Amino acid sequence: MRVPRVAVPELAPEVELSGREAHHLVRVLRVEVGRRVRAFDGRGREAEGEVAWIEGGRVGLRLGEPMEAEVEPPVEVVLYVALLKGDKLADVVRAGSELGVSRFVPLVTERSVPREMGRAKLERLRRIAVEAAKQSGRAKAPEVTEPLALTELAPQGFGLVAHPYASTTMDAVDWPESGAVALASGPEGGFTEAEVEHLAGLGLVPVYLGPRILRAETAPLVLAAAAAAMRGF
Ligand code: SAH
Numbered sequence: 349m350r351v352p353r354v355a356v357p358e359l360a361p362e363v364e365l366s367g368r369e370a371h372h373l374v375r376v377l378r379v380e381v382g383r384r385v386r387a388f389d390g391r392g393r394e395a396e397g398e399v400a401w402i403e404g405g406r407v408g409l410r411l412g413e414p415m416e417a418e419v420e421p422p423v424e425v426v427l428y429v430a431l432l433k434g435d436k437l438a439d440v441v442r443a444g445s446e447l448g449v450s451r452f453v454p455l456v457t458e459r460s461v462p463r464e465m466g467r468a469k470l471e472r473l474r475r476i477a478v479e480a481a482k483q484s485g486r487a488k489a490p491e492v493t494e495p496l497a498l499t500e501l502a503p504q505g506f507g508l509v510a511h512p513y514a515s516t517t518m519d520a521v522d523w524p525e526s527g528a529v530a531l532a533s534g535p536e537g538g539f540t541e542a543e544v545e546h547l548a549g550l551g552l553v554p555v556y557l558g559p560r561i562l563r564a565e566t567a568p569l570v571l572a573a574a575a576a577a578m579r580g581f
Contacts, residue, residue, distance in 0.1 A: 350525075350580070351396075352377050356387045359395045359414040363387065370407040373399070385409060392417050420487050421581035424528040426451045426503065429568045430535035431460040431495055436565040441473050445480035445490050447572040448581040452477070454495040459537035465495050498543055503530035507552035508574075510534065510567045511544050514554035521555060523578045531571040536564045 354373060356363045365373070373379045381399050387409060388394045397411035427449045429440055441452055452473070454465055473492045481489040507530030508521065532552055539547070544554055557570050575581060 351384050351386050354385050354387045359389050363409045365407045421448045424450045426530045428453045428455050428532040430455045430457045431462045432564050433461050439565050440568050441476045442480045443569050444572050445477050446484040447576045449490050451491045453493050456495050456497045457535050458540050460535040504528045508555045509547045509552040511554040514556040516555050529575050533568040
């Protein structure tokens with residue numbers, strides 16, 4: 349069960365809520381006394397706690413010590429993205445960093461037009477990752493690794509591979525509540541069927557992202573956004 353997030357005016361040991369926030373907790377989320385919650389003050393601080401009492405339209409929370417809000421995903425979020433033409437990986441790294449990706453792994457795939465990445469380009473992507481991490485208030489910059497051949501990839505844990513011809517839609521994906529997440533998306537020309545099969549054999553579930561073909565720099569960000577939204581990263 350997910351831990352509900354609750355907006356509180358102040359992170360005190362005891363907080364009383366009424367109005368919208370209390371209504372949402374009791375009527376919409378149907379929390380009961382004893383339910384764990386995560387309270388946040390909207391100014392970058394959070395506290396863990398529990399529901400102490402519920403009375404009419406009011407809810408009492410008992411909260412622990414306030415701490416700085418956690419901005420880093422508690423697990424690795426690895427984005428395997430095919431080498432793309434021009435400067436497109438820069439956009440993927442910039443926005444992917446904002447979305448909480450911990451490691452970008454450029455992939456050499458059968459239909460990737462570029463077959464390698466020069467030192468200067470890799471260094472530039474790393475600088476973009478540092479800059480984006482800083483801008484979005486992350487505690488840690490994501491890593492950008494040297495390109496890897498798709499056949500060398502060894503993903504850990506749960507994963508998805510974006511594939512326009514997959515039958516599983518995003519809403520049918522069974523997201524585990526914890527553990528690492530691996531995400532993969534293909535080059536402008538798409539993955540070959542054999543590549544998708546290989547990735548599926550490694551545990552990445554092929555997933556359909558909708559009836560429109562997304563650009564090769566858009567699809568990886570849709571995957572990262574879905575992971576951030578579904579897993580609360
Ligand atoms: N011409 C290619 C499309 C490649 S789009 C083809 O027909 O296969 C580039 C990459 O973005 C794909 O390899 C896939 O990983 C992802 N992608 C784009 N649109 C998608 C969609 N609607 N569903 C799932 N993945 C998609």
